[in-house]
Amino acid sequence: MSAAERSPGLAARPLAVLPPLILLGLLAALPLLNLGANSVKVLFLTFVSIAASVGWNILGGFAGQVSFGFAVFYGLGAYTTAVGINEGLNPYLTYPLAGAVAALASLLVGLPTFRLRGPYFAIATIGVSEATRVVMTNLEFTGGASGYRITEHVPFRQLEHYFTGLMLAALAVGLSIIVRRSRFGLGLRAIRDDQDAAADSGVNPYALKLGAHAIAAALTAAAGGVYARYAAFIDPEGVFGFPRGVGILLMPVIGGVNTIWGPVIGGGVYGVIEEELVARFPQLHLLLYGVLVMLIILFEPGGVVGLLQRTRRFVLRRREASWQPS
Amino acid sequence: MTFVDFLNLLISALLLAGTYAAMAIGMTVIYGVMKIVNLAHAGFLMLGAYFVYELHERAGLHPLLGVLLAFPAFYVVGVLVHWALGRGVPVSDKPTLASLLLMFGLWLVLQNIGYLVWGTDDRAILTPMTFATIRFGEITIPKIGLVVFASAVISLAALEFVLHRTWFGRSIRALIQNRYSCRIVGIPVERTARRTFGLGIAFAGAAGGLLALLYPFSPDFGRPFLLRSFVIIVLGGLESFSGVFVGSLILALVETFSIFIVPSSYQPAISFSLLVVALIVLPGGVAGFAARMRSRRAE
Amino acid sequence: MAALLSVEGLTKRFSGLAALDQVSFEIREGEIVGLIGPNGAGKTTLFSIIAGSQPPTSGKILFEGRDFTRVKPFRAVHAGIARTHQIPQPFLSMTVRENVEVGLRFGRDPGGARNLVKEVTEILELVGIASLENMAAVTLSVGDLKRLELARTLATRPRLLLCDEVCAGLTECEMQSILGLLRRIQALGTTIIYVEHNLRAILSTCHHVIVLNFGKKLAEGPPETMQNDPAVIEAYIGKKA
Ligand SMILES: Nc1ncnc2c1ncn2[C@@H]1O[C@H](COP(=O)(O)OP(=O)(O)OP(=O)(O)O)[C@@H](O)[C@H]1O
Ligand SMILES: [Mg+2]
Numbered sequence: 001m002s003a004a005e006r007s008p009g010l011a012a013r014p015l016a017v018l019p020p021l022i023l024l025g026l027l028a029a030l031p032l033l034n035l036g037a038n039s040v041k042v043l044f045l046t047f048v049s050i051a052a053s054v055g056w057n058i059l060g061g062f063a064g065q066v067s068f069g070f071a072v073f074y075g076l077g078a079y080t081t082a083v084g085i086n087e088g089l090n091p092y093l094t095y096p097l098a099g100a101v102a103a104l105a106s107l108l109v110g111l112p113t114f115r116l117r118g119p120y121f122a123i124a125t126i127g128v129s130e131a132t133r134v135v136m137t138n139l140e141f142t143g144g145a146s147g148y149r150i151t152e153h154v155p156f157r158q159l160e161h162y163f164t165g166l167m168l169a170a171l172a173v174g175l176s177i178i179v180r181r182s183r184f185g186l187g188l189r190a191i192r193d194d195q196d197a198a199a200d201s202g203v204n205p206y207a208l209k210l211g212a213h214a215i216a217a218a219l220t221a222a223a224g225g226v227y228a229r230y231a232a233f234i235d236p237e238g239v240f241g242f243p244r245g246v247g248i249l250l251m252p253v254i255g256g257v258n259t260i261w262g263p264v265i266g267g268g269v270y271g272v273i274e275e276e277l278v279a280r281f282p283q284l285h286l287l288l289y290g291v292l293v294m295l296i297i298l299f300e301p302g303g304v305v306g307l308l309q310r311t312r313r314f315v316l317r318r319r320e321a322s323w324q325p326s
Numbered sequence: 327m328t329f330v331d332f333l334n335l336l337i338s339a340l341l342l343a344g345t346y347a348a349m350a351i352g353m354t355v356i357y358g359v360m361k362i363v364n365l366a367h368a369g370f371l372m373l374g375a376y377f378v379y380e381l382h383e384r385a386g387l388h389p390l391l392g393v394l395l396a397f398p399a400f401y402v403v404g405v406l407v408h409w410a411l412g413r414g415v416p417v418s419d420k421p422t423l424a425s426l427l428l429m430f431g432l433w434l435v436l437q438n439i440g441y442l443v444w445g446t447d448d449r450a451i452l453t454p455m456t457f458a459t460i461r462f463g464e465i466t467i468p469k470i471g472l473v474v475f476a477s478a479v480i481s482l483a484a485l486e487f488v489l490h491r492t493w494f495g496r497s498i499r500a501l502i503q504n505r506y507s508c509r510i511v512g513i514p515v516e517r518t519a520r521r522t523f524g525l526g527i528a529f530a531g532a533a534g535g536l537l538a539l540l541y542p543f544s545p546d547f548g549r550p551f552l553l554r555s556f557v558i559i560v561l562g563g564l565e566s567f568s569g570v571f572v573g574s575l576i577l578a579l580v581e582t583f584s585i586f587i588v589p590s591s592y593q594p595a596i597s598f599s600l601l602v603v604a605l606i607v608l609p610g611g612v613a614g615f616a617a618r619m620r621s622r623r624a625e
Numbered sequence: 626m627a628a629l630l631s632v633e634g635l636t637k638r639f640s641g642l643a644a645l646d647q648v649s650f651e652i653r654e655g656e657i658v659g660l661i662g663p664n665g666a667g668k669t670t671l672f673s674i675i676a677g678s679q680p681p682t683s684g685k686i687l688f689e690g691r692d693f694t695r696v697k698p699f700r701a702v703h704a705g706i707a708r709t710h711q712i713p714q715p716f717l718s719m720t721v722r723e724n725v726e727v728g729l730r731f732g733r734d735p736g737g738a739r740n741l742v743k744e745v746t747e748i749l750e751l752v753g754i755a756s757l758e759n760m761a762a763v764t765l766s767v768g769d770l771k772r773l774e775l776a777r778t779l780a781t782r783p784r785l786l787l788c789d790e791v792c793a794g795l796t797e798c799e800m801q802s803i804l805g806l807l808r809r810i811q812a813l814g815t816t817i818i819y820v821e822h823n824l825r826a827i828l829s830t831c832h833h834v835i836v837l838n839f840g841k842k843l844a845e846g847p848p849e850t851m852q853n854d855p856a857v858i859e860a861y862i863g864k865k866a
Contacts, residue, residue: 066423112606119363119421120605123556127601130553134595183730190727193716196678200714202702202731202781242549246434253427283441290434297428298414 024170031159040162046271047165048227053251053267054172055219058179060249061258063212064192065114069125070220071245072109072132073102077221078228078239079142082150091152091229095168095222102221103214110213114206117195129245136236147235150228161230168226169267172219177260179215188212192258220248243286247274250289253296256305265304330464335582341471343571343578345536348478349551350558350570351485352529358502358565359522360417365429367530367555368548369436374400374534375543376444379451389451393477393535397528404527407432408520417505417519433548440545450542474536481532488525489567498522502565554597560604627690629654629816630675630706630785635684637670637840644670645681646840652785657807657817659827659848662837668820669711671837672787676708677701688785705733705784709791711820713774715762721773722758725749728780745780752776752806768799775803779810786810786817792826804830828852 031040052074060066077098084094113124137145179185187208190198195205228234238244247270255266277285300306349371356364377399378392387395408415414428458469489495497518500508509515537543537551557577562569577597584596628651637645644667652658660668673679675686677698686693688704696704707728716724725745729735749755752772757765765773771791778786788807792800804826811817821827827834827848834851836843844854851857 064423066427113602115606118423119426122423122426123363124602124605127553127556127598127605131595131598131602134592134598138589138591183735186723186727187731189718189723190716190731193718194714196698197710197714197716197777198727199698200676200678200702200708200710201728201777202699202733202735203727204697204699283438286434287438287442290431290436290438293431293434294411294414294428297424297431298411301424 020173024166027166028163031162037158040158042272042275044158044162044165044230045227045275046268047162047169048223048230049247049251049271049274050169050264050267051165051172051223051226052220052248053255053263053270054169054176055216055223056248057216057252057257057259057263058176058188058219059209059212059216061252061263062176062179062185062192063188063209064118064258065209065212066118066122066249067125067213068122068242068245068249069109069129069132070216070248071129071240071242072105073217073220074224074227074244074248075132075136075236075240076102076105077224078234079136079148080221081225081228082148082234083142085150085152085229092164094229095225098221098225099218102217102224106213106217107210110210114209114213125245126242129240129242133236133240133242136240143235145236147233147238150232150234152229152232161226164226165230168222169264172223173260173264175215175219176263179212180260184208184211250293252303254289254292254303256303257301259302259305262303262305269304333465337465337467338471339578339582340575341467341475342582343574344475344478344482345533345540346554346558346574346578347571348481348529348536349533350555350562350574351482351567352526352533353555354559354562354565354567354570355498355522355529356526357421357559359498360415360519361419361421362415362425362429363421364526364530365426365552366432366436367429367526368552369433369440370400370403370527370530371534371537371548371551372440372543372545373403373436374531375538375547376440376449377531378535378538379449379543382451382453389453389535389539390473390477393532396532396535397481400531401524401528403531404524405520407527408523415519415523417501417515419505437545437548444545446544448542448544451538453539456539470539474539477536478533481529485525485529486567494518494521498525550594550597553601557597557601557604560601561608628652628687629689631687632671632675633685633687635671635674635686636682637667637674637679638682643840645674645684648684648837648840648842650835650842650845652816652818654784654816655811655814656832657811657819657830659831659834660818660820660837661822661824661827661834662843665839666837667840668837669789672708672789672818672820675701676706676787699731702731702781702783703733705782706787707732707778707781707783707785708787709774709778709789711789711793713770715765715770715773715777717761717763719762720759721749721754721762721765721776724762724773725776725780728777729782732781733784734782748776748779751779751809753802768795771795771803775806783815786815788817788819790820790822792821792823800826824852 027043030043052070056067056070080098080101081091081094084097085091089097109125109128113121113128116124136142142148179188187198187203190201190203191205191208199205224239228239251266251270252263253266254269255264256262273285273288277288296303300310302309353364353367356362374396377396378389381387381392381395382389411428415425418425453470455470455473459466460469460472489499497508497513500513501515501518505515534548537547554577558570558573561573561576562571577600580600581593581596585593588596630652631650633649635645635648636643648667648671660671662668670679674681677693677696677700680695684694688706693701693704693706716727719727722745725748726741729741729744746755746758749758752775754769754772754776757769762770762773775788775791792803795803800823807817807819807830819827819831831848833845834848835845836851836857844851844857846854
């Protein structure tokens with residue numbers, strides 16, 4: 001039973017694509033309801049979070065390589081878009097550009113650090129992230145620590161941002177589904193389970209990890225870019241800071257690492273908590289995340305998704321038991 | 327650079343190295359015995375700083391006395407934390423991502439409790455020693471640096487005594503060398519692990535107090551020192567006590583003398599980059615590297 | 626006929642201890658070669674080095690005349706060298722079917738358009754665990770894990786199969802069926818090096834036997850002569866008895 005759950009063949013269940021599509025449709029139609037500007041903002045930020053969270057999960061979840069350093073890519077994406085727009089580029093061109101820059105950077109980071117395994121890789125990413133932040137804080141052409149402003153000569157339209165965010169999140173989820181079902185995704189799973197056994201089956205762990213890193217970095221960078229255009233002002237502490245990288249890691253861990261929908265749920269939870277709690281209790285949300293992470297590691301490594309699955313199994317078993325005449 | 331400048335820098339590097347060693351040793355014992363990468367080390371460094379600060383501000387206790395009290399206080403805290411985390415902190419043969427993330431969660435909790443209690447402002451522990459210097463001709467030594475160094479060295483000497491002369495210390499060393507035979511010869515692995523965790527946290531707390539005498543601090547105090555601790559124990563080969571001294575010395579020297587090469591605003595990037603380089607180039611620490619070199623030459 | 630694999634002066638030292646000491650031999654295509662020796666003789670280490678999981682201290686490995694010393698494990702697999710582990714190393718989060726799929730899709734012949742489902746089933750049927758295809762690998766018994774290990778390895782379509790004690794811990798009956806399986810695999814054109822402690826299994830299956838002891842090659846030849854070689858008897862059988 002659990003085995004069947006783990007490999008739900010899409011071909012066997014063509015209806016499985018329906019709920020996500022309906023959800024997407026609903027979200028696309030949502031602005032028709034004339035939501036307040038603040039709700040739209042919360043949703044937009046949630047989409048951005050989801051995109052980064054789903055991106056991280058491709059490396060951290062599918063391939064099992066936990067990185068604390070995704071602020072590097074988020075920040076690079078934000079700055080690429082910001083500079084691109086100020087240089088007169090079409091904003092929609094800057095997002096793929098941001099992705100490409102980050103993918104390149106991910107190679108530079110990954111080539112040395114993927115020689116390390118598991119926790120050592122994780123620690124190295126902390127170093128990479130902090131070093132990058134220091135460098136960006138000192139970079140003059142982007143204004144250093146005092147930040148960088150985007151000037152666009154078009155009026156600000158919040159719904160445009162809303163749809164950009166939604167599309168990006170949908171793209172991220174789509175990509176993550178494709179990766180999951182592909183040969184590439186199978187190789188990543190093998191690496192996650194046992195890197196040496198994977199290599200003994202012909203998987204090139206180094207190349208596959210670099211690939212996953214690049215895809216994850218590109219998605220995260222696009223999220224950073226979309227966010228930067230919305231915010232119109234970015235600074236190194238905000239987009240390259242350690243808390244940013246931590247946030248990107250926390251979302252999938254909370255939602256359920258190594259699943260398709262866990263990072264989406266985590267991103268949603270995070271986006272809402274961030275908006276609702278941060279303003280009122282600036283430190284409480286991080287405290288909450290800390291407690292959540294500890295509870296998750298101790299009691300439910302599958303995060304929210306794991307909890308839901310467990311509940312479902314429990315309910316099913318109860319029902320089965322009540323059917324049997326005793 | 328004159329010779330006197332050089333001497334001054336060298337002395338301050340040595341003083342720094344002593345403090346760094348006290349800071350990193352807590353991480354090494356925990357990693358050595360149970361292969362847990364203690365990210366929460368940063369949180370305990372920070373709590374140690376506030377512990378000494380509060381005792382000083384409220385009870386007028388001398389900061390060095392505060393540091394001394396931090397040992398038993400944080401030992402108890404460590405033992406309690408280890409007990410509360412239970413199966414989340416097993417004695418394992420390989421570092422795991424689960425325990426890494428668990429300690430990371432703990433760090434987040436500690437750090438943000440710190441923010442709730444003490445806010446975001448920087449604090450500092452000021453005593454008459456803080457700005458005093460001792461002069462030997464042209465060489466000046468900050469008095470506080472010397473005092474902190476001395477305390478660090480004394481506490482490390484005490485640790486050395488515990489490790490080599492007590493049964494507990496011998497169990498720790500045995501566990502680091504070969505945990506499999508430890509179970510066979512009847513060393514209580516779980517109990518030793520719990521006490522080791524307490525010991526590691528005790529050193530983190532006390533070292534935090536010492537660092538607070540040198541630098542202003544906020545609840546995010548531990549982060550840069552966490553990374554430095556990593557650099558040190560990686561350079562030292564992760565679970566070797568003498569390696570910690572070598573690592574501390576290297577880091578302190580690099581940090582102190584790099585001001586001639588690297589602009590000061592890039593200074594913080596040094597330990598971060600050194601961390602990555604050390605992890606990749608020196609998997610067995612400096613000692614392992616030396617051993618490899620020797621064996622290569624022998625062939 | 627040229628050798629499929631030749632090993633020349635292979636040495637492996639673990640800080641002083643020589644797990645392998647100047648070992649040389651050749652394997653011809655199509656044979657089943659038995660590799661025997663007491664515990665700690667260096668058999669597993671030899672496999673690791675041939676498969677690229679560990680580098681040798683010195684020496685040379687040629688596969689089809691090409692230099693394969695210090696080759697990366699996945700490249701060895703792509704060239705057609707695959708090993709089973711003494712302790713099975715399945716992908717624990719996967720089903721039996723998925724475990725085999727990894728080898729098929731990343732092995733020597735990962736070609737595109739073909740019927741994966743059918744190929745997986747064939748391999749599972751060959752090793753006799755077809756009925757378990759949808760079970761999670763974590764739930765398998767030791768015997769089934771050994772079969773899965775073999776299936777995973779076969780899925781990479783090896784030309785040279787390195788089998789490390791696939792029968793240890795199995796019942797006589799299970800062992801016979803695995804030996805039959807090895808013969809069938811060999812008949813399908815795969816060369817096999819087979820590590821085994823059970824001498825009867827070796828005698829009944831192998832064309833050629835290599836004896837290792839304390840990292841040195843003690844003797845090699847047809848199984849019948851090995852059985853009577855005094856050095857072998859002393860080092861191996863004599864000690865074991
Ligand atoms: N990674 C290692 N580090 C140190 N020594 C090792 C290592 N791997 C193997 N050895 C040593 O090398 C020698 C050969 O080991 P190996 O596992 O190859 O023997 P084996 O012939 O497969 O034995 P068995 O029949 O028990 O499987 C043994 O003495 C072993 O202790
Ligand atoms: Mg063996």
